[in-house]
Amino acid sequence: MMRSLGLIVALLWSGSAHAAQDRPAMPPVTDQFLLDQLELGEEIEGRADGDLNGDGDSDTVFVVxxxxxxxxxxxxxxxxxxxIGxxxxxxxxxxxxxxGPxxxxxxxxxxxxxxxxxxxTALSATYRYRAVKIRERQRMRLIGLxxxxxxxxxxxxxxxxxWNVATGDTIxxxxxxxxxxxxxxxxLHTRKFRRPVRTIYMEETPGAEEELIGATKAK
Known part of the structure; x- marks a missing residue:
């Protein structure tokens, strides 16, 4: 799988870090830069750019x-x-x-x-995340599945x-x-209940099918 994300971030940081007050908004990461990080047999399935943390700069999400x-x-x-970086x-x-992508x-x-x-037989899954700041680190938190x-x-x-992960409300x-x-x-048989609220960061994202099975069996 793709080279360490830490390496990618280090390269991005080294190419853009300087006095924050002296720079315009950062442009999105280029497609070519991401392609240069791929290993044999990998491809970029898709990407999206937008402001996730409210700083006015573009953040990047991509699937390898x-x-x-x-x-x-x-x-x-x-x-x-x-x-900045x-x-x-x-x-x-x-x-x-x-x-499909x-x-x-x-x-x-x-x-x-x-x-x-x-x-x-298909599994359809929709994940929703919001960026939060924990001490000095920014992390993506699961808010819906x-x-x-x-x-x-x-x-x-x-x-x-x-499942509204932020409130626990489940249907x-x-x-x-x-x-x-x-x-x-x-x-048929629509049921509404509330699950315990817990903090789930992106790295801890549970399997969608396993959560579905657990929810449909819950009493």
Whole structure:
């Protein structure tokens, strides 16, 4: 998998660090720079740029994929009293066997990652993160996780979950194959409950399918 994110950040920092008051807003990391860090068999599956930490500079989110592994990285900008640069905000492994590139978006400081993996039976997962500052370090914190397992050919029933990690509020539903014969699902047995609130950083992101199974079995 890709060279150490620490190396990437060190290179980014060395190329941009100088007096913070003497510089305009930092431009996004270039595609070529990311490509230069790849190892044999890897590619950039997708990227998004935007302000995640509210400093007015572009932060970068990107997914590196190889035949059997996919990894998401976040690089956050920072402004110190005398310098500026980039630092790692978090990373985690996405599920393999993607049914298309992960959809990455940044809106009002929230990173949303939409991912679809599997085969005829698919796992749809949506992760939401927000940057927080812990002492002197910036980290990405999981604030929401939605997941669904279903048949793309409507061959069997499925389940779905929406979990607000920040509040603990959780909604689960059974996806019942529609009886109309035209395909589709009916949403049944919707249940709302609250899970214990806990802090989950990006590196600790739980498996979407495992959380879905646990939520649908919870009493």
């Amino acid at each position: 994929s190889s035949p059997d592994e996919r990894h998401l990285y976040v690089v956050l900008s920072y402004r110190g009293e005398v310098d 980039h630092e790692p905000g978090g990373d985690f492994k996405l599920e393999p066997y993607a049914l 992960a959809e990455l978006s940044i809106d009002k400081g929230v990173l949303t990652v939409r991912d679809l993996t599997g085969g005829t 939605d997941a669904a397992v279903y048949s793309r050919s409507y061959a069997h029933d499925g389940d779905e979950m929406s 689960t539903s059974l996806l019942k194959v529609a009886t109309s014969g035209e395909g589709g699902y009916d949403k």
